[in-house]
Amino acid sequence: METLLEPFAFEFFRNGLWAALMVGALCGMIGVFIVLRGMSYIGHGLSHAAFGGAVLGYTLNANFYVGAVLTAFFAALLIHQLSRGGKIKPDAAIGIVTTAIFALGVALISRVRQFTQSFEAALFGNILGVTSTDLWVIGAVLVVTAVGLFLFYRPLLFSTFDREAAAVFGIPTERLQVGFSLVLALAIIAAMNIVGVTMIAAALIIPAATARLLTDSFSIMLLLSTVLGALVGVSGLYASYHFDAASGATIVLFGAGIFILVLLYHHLRERLAVHEHLHYHDGVAHAHPHTHDGDHAHRHEVPASLAAPGQGAKAQGRSSEMKVRYKKI
C-alpha cells in the first residue's frame, strides 16, 4: 500500500497529476471535433507549427508562449483558408503549413545555437517539471474551452456535421471556425509541455476515437472522450512512475491500450449482437434476426417459408447450425 501511495508524497508528482488530468480532459474534449471533421492530424501539425513559432518568438525576444499561440492560431486559419477552395485537401494544407513553420523553427535553432530556453520539454513533454503557474494556465485554458463548447455547442455541432447546410441555415460558420482555431491553438500550447509535440496527436485523437466506438450519440461521445482523456492522463502518469518510463509516452501507450480493448469489445458486440438487415442467400432477399459468424457469413434459424423444397425438416427451421453466405444490400 505504501508503495502505491509513494508518488503522492512528492509535490512534482501531484502537480504532474493535476496537469495530466486537465490536459487529458482538454484534449479529449477538443479531439471530438477534430476527429469528426476528419482532421485528426491537425493537432500533430499545429503543435509543430507552435514549436516553430515558439523558437521564432524567442529569437525575436518575445514571450515563448505568445509566439507559440499566435503561430498556431495563424497556422490553423491558414490551413482552413487553403483547404476551403477544395483543390487542396485539409491533410495537404496541414502538411504544407505546419511543416514549413516547424522547419523555420529548426532552421533558427541550427543558426542561433545558443538558447537559454530548453526546447526539449516542448518536443518530448516534461510533465514532472510542471509548476503551479503552469497549472493555473492549463486550468484557465480548460475552463475557457469548456465554457466555449457549452455555449456554442449547438452551432458547433451543426457546422461539424454539415458545414454548408449550417451556413445556409444562418449559422456563422466562419466566425465559429476562427473561434475554434483560437481554442485549439491554446489547447495545443497547454498540452505541448505536458505530452510533447511528438505525442500531442495521440492525446487528441485516441480518447475521441475510443469514445466514438462506444456510442452513437454526439453529446455522450463528448462526455466520454473528456472523461477518457482525463482517466488516461492520470493512470498513464501514475503507471509511468512505477515503470520508470517517460510520462508522455506512457500516457499515449495507456490510451492506445484502452483503444484496443474497446475496439475488441466493439468488434465482439457487432458480431454477437442479434440484429436484422436485408440480405440474400439462395437467391432470396430477406431480413430476420441473426448473428454473424466469420467473414461474410452468419448463423440463424432458417425460416420454414424460405426452406428449399425437398430439404427436409432440418432446413425447415429446426436447425440453427446452417451457415450461409450473404450479400448485404
Add this chain to the structure above:
Amino acid sequence: MAQPLIRLEDVSAGYRHRPVFTHLSLTLDEGRFAGIVGPTGSGKTTLLNTILGTIRPHAGRVLIEGRPPGRTRSGEVGYVPQLETVDWSFPVTVEQVILMGLYVNRRWLPWPSREEKRRVAAIAEELGIAACLHHHIRDVSGGQQQRAFLARALINRPRLLVLDEPTAGVDIKTQHDVLHLLEELNRQGITILITTHDLNTVAAHLPWVICFNQGIVAEGPPREVFTRENLAATYGGELAVFDHDGHLLIAHAPATHA
C-alpha cells in the same frame, strides 16, 4: 398575381475568378415547384449555391423575397443537401438532425427545450418518421433519411425549400414517395426548387422546369420545354421524347453506328 420569391438580376457567378455562368437573369414566382435540370458541370449546383448565398456572385444581384440571401428572416429558406454528401458515420440520431434546424435560434443551453422537443415530434409525426426519432441516422431507410433532412428544413416553416438532387442515390419507390411529399408541401404553399438529373421524374411530377447549361436554355412546363431541340441544346446529345398514354418519357435516341 404571384410575387417573385427568387430574383436573379444579371448575375455572374462561379469559383474564384472562373465564372460558371454570366449575365443570368431568373425569376421564380412564389408557390412554384420547379426543377433545374442539366448535365454534370452545367452549373446547376453553382446556381443553387448562389441562390442560397453560399457563393457570392461576381456581378449582379440575388434577391430572396426582396432581400439578399443571408439577410432573409431566419428559417425562411429551408435547405436539404444531397444525401450522398452526408457523413453517415457521424454520431447523431434522427431527432438530433431535425433539431439542428432550430439551432439558428439563439439558445445558450446545449440540450433542447421542451418546446423544441415538441416541435421536432410534431414535424416527425407529419412526415411519418416519429417511430425512428431515436435511431442513428445511418440505421434508417433511405426514405426515412431523406425525410429526416426534409424535417430539418421544414421545422422553421420556410417559404422557400431548396433541395439538391433529392432523388439521387435512392430507389424508385423512395423517389416517388419524396416527390409526392414535395407536391403535398407545395400544395400547402411552400415554393420548392430542386436540382435533378432525372428528366422523367421532372416530367412526371414537376409543373415547372428550367433547362440549364451555363445559362438558361428554356423554362416552363415540362411538356413545353422538353423538346428534342431544347434537350439537345442543354445536353449536347440526341434525346428522344415520347408521349406514352399522356405521360412524357425522355430516352436516349437510338445510336446510329456505321
